[in-house]
Amino acid sequence: MTIRISSAFPTGNGLVHQVGPHEFVIDRDLRDSTGDRWYWHLRLHSDRDTMVRIRLARPLLIGQFGPVVSTAESRNWLWESPGPDTDFEVPLQGQNVVGLSATMPYGIRELEAFRVELGAAAIWRALTRSESGGNVPLLIVPQPKSKFLVLLTARHHACEAMASYVLEGAVSEFIRLRQAGNHIASQCELVALPIMDLDGVAHGDQGKARKPWDHNRDYGDSSAYRSVSALRDRLTSDGRTVFALDLHTPGLRGAIEEVPYVISSGDPGDEEIAKTFLTKLNSLPGWQNAKSAKPLLFDHAWNSASSRSGQCCSAWLRSRRNTRIALTIEYPNAVDQGVPVTIHRARTFGALLLRTLTAQM
Numbered sequence: 001m002t003i004r005i006s007s008a009f010p011t012g013n014g015l016v017h018q019v020g021p022h023e024f025v026i027d028r029d030l031r032d033s034t035g036d037r038w039y040w041h042l043r044l045h046s047d048r049d050t051m052v053r054i055r056l057a058r059p060l061l062i063g064q065f066g067p068v069v070s071t072a073e074s075r076n077w078l079w080e081s082p083g084p085d086t087d088f089e090v091p092l093q094g095q096n097v098v099g100l101s102a103t104m105p106y107g108i109r110e111l112e113a114f115r116v117e118l119g120a121a122a123i124w125r126a127l128t129r130s131e132s133g134g135n136v137p138l139l140i141v142p143q144p145k146s147k148f149l150v151l152l153t154a155r156h157h158a159c160e161a162m163a164s165y166v167l168e169g170a171v172s173e174f175i176r177l178r179q180a181g182n183h184i185a186s187q188c189e190l191v192a193l194p195i196m197d198l199d200g201v202a203h204g205d206q207g208k209a210r211k212p213w214d215h216n217r218d219y220g221d222s223s224a225y226r227s228v229s230a231l232r233d234r235l236t237s238d239g240r241t242v243f244a245l246d247l248h249t250p251g252l253r254g255a256i257e258e259v260p261y262v263i264s265s266g267d268p269g270d271e272e273i274a275k276t277f278l279t280k281l282n283s284l285p286g287w288q289n290a291k292s293a294k295p296l297l298f299d300h301a302w303n304s305a306s307s308r309s310g311q312c313c314s315a316w317l318r319s320r321r322n323t324r325i326a327l328t329i330e331y332p333n334a335v336d337q338g339v340p341v342t343i344h345r346a347r348t349f350g351a352l353l354l355r356t357l358t359a360q361m
C-alpha cells in the first residue's frame with residue numbers, strides 16, 4: 001500500500017516524516033516566520049482503504065476538536081468532543097484525496113467562489129500586483145457620491161484563514177442591507193481587501209511575524225510590501241471619512257485563543273471607542289452560543305497612532321484625520337467559547353460586525 005502526503009498545492013504547508021507503515025509525524029513549516037506559529041495544511045492519498053495515525057511534532061497544532069478534514073463532499077472538524085493536541089487517527093478511502101488542516105482553509109479558490117456568489121453586487125479590481133506578479137484583489141460595493149467609506153481588510157497575516165469567512169459575512173451583510181433599502185448602506189461605499197498577503201496565502205505561509213517584519217507591521221514611515229503601499233496610496237487620495245475593521249485570528253488553543261476580541265490601543269480615547277463598539281456588538285440579536293466578544297488592550301508602539309515605525313494597519317488608520325473608527329478584530333481559528341468554529345458562524349460574526357460598524361455612522 002502506498003500513502004502519499006503532500007503540501008505542494010495552493011495554501012499547502014507542513015513538514016512530514018513517516019515513522020511507520022501507517023504512521024507519520026507532522027509539523028508546521030515556519031519558513032520566514034518567527035515564534036510559535038501553528039498553520040499547516042496537507043493532502044493525503046492512499047491507493048486502498050486504511051487508517052492513518054498522525055503524531056504532532058509539538059503542542060498547539062490542532063484545536064480542541066482536532067484537525068479539519070476536507071473531502072470532495074464536506075469540511076468538518078475530526079472530533080465531535082474535545083481531545084488532546086498530541087495525535088489523531090484519520091480514515092482514508094482508497095483513491096480519494098483527504099485534506100487535513102489546522103483550521104478551515106481559505107485560498108484563491110474560496111475567494112473565487114465568493115466572487116461568483118456575489119455576482120453583479122460587487123465590482124472587483126486589482127489593488128496592485130503582488131511581489132510574485134499576482135493581482136491583489138480589491139472588492140468595491142460602489143457609491144461614488146458617498147461621504148463615508150467602510151473599509152474591510154483581512155489576511156495581513158496569511159495563515160489567518162477564518163478571518164476571510166468573517167470578511168465574507170461582513171460584505172454579504174452590507175449588500176443585503178443595501179438591497180433592503182437600508183439608508184446607511186445605500187449612502188456609503190464599501191471597499192474590501194480580502195487578501196492583503198496574496199503570495200503568502202497562495203504559498204501557505206504563516207505570514208505572521210515574518211522576518212524582518214510582516215504585512216501588518218508595514219505601516220511605518222514607508223512600506224516594504226506592495227499591497228500595503230498601494231492601500232496607503234489609495235486611501236491618501238480618498239478624502240472620505242473611514243470606518244474600518246482589520247480582521248485577524250489568534251492561535252488555536254487556550255483561553256485567549258477561543259473567544260473573539262476587539263483590540264484597543266493605549267492611546268487616549270481608543271478604549272472608549274472599542275468598548276462602545278463591543279457594547280453595540282454584544283447587544284445585537286442573532287449571535288447564538290457565543291455570548292460576547294471581549295476587549296483586549298495592546299498598549300504597544302505598533303498599535304499606537306503616534307508611533308512612527310512598525311505601525312499596524314489600524315494604528316496607521318487611526319493616525320489619519322479622516323478616520324472615525326479603525327479597529328483590529330480577532331476571531332478564533334478553531335473554538336469559540338467551547339463551540340467549534342464553523343464557516344457559518346464566522347460569517348454570522350462578520351455580519352454582526354458590519355451592522356455594529358454601520359450603526360455608528
Ligand SMILES: [Zn+2]
Pocket residue numbers: 156157160208216247248249
Ligand atoms: Zn493577525
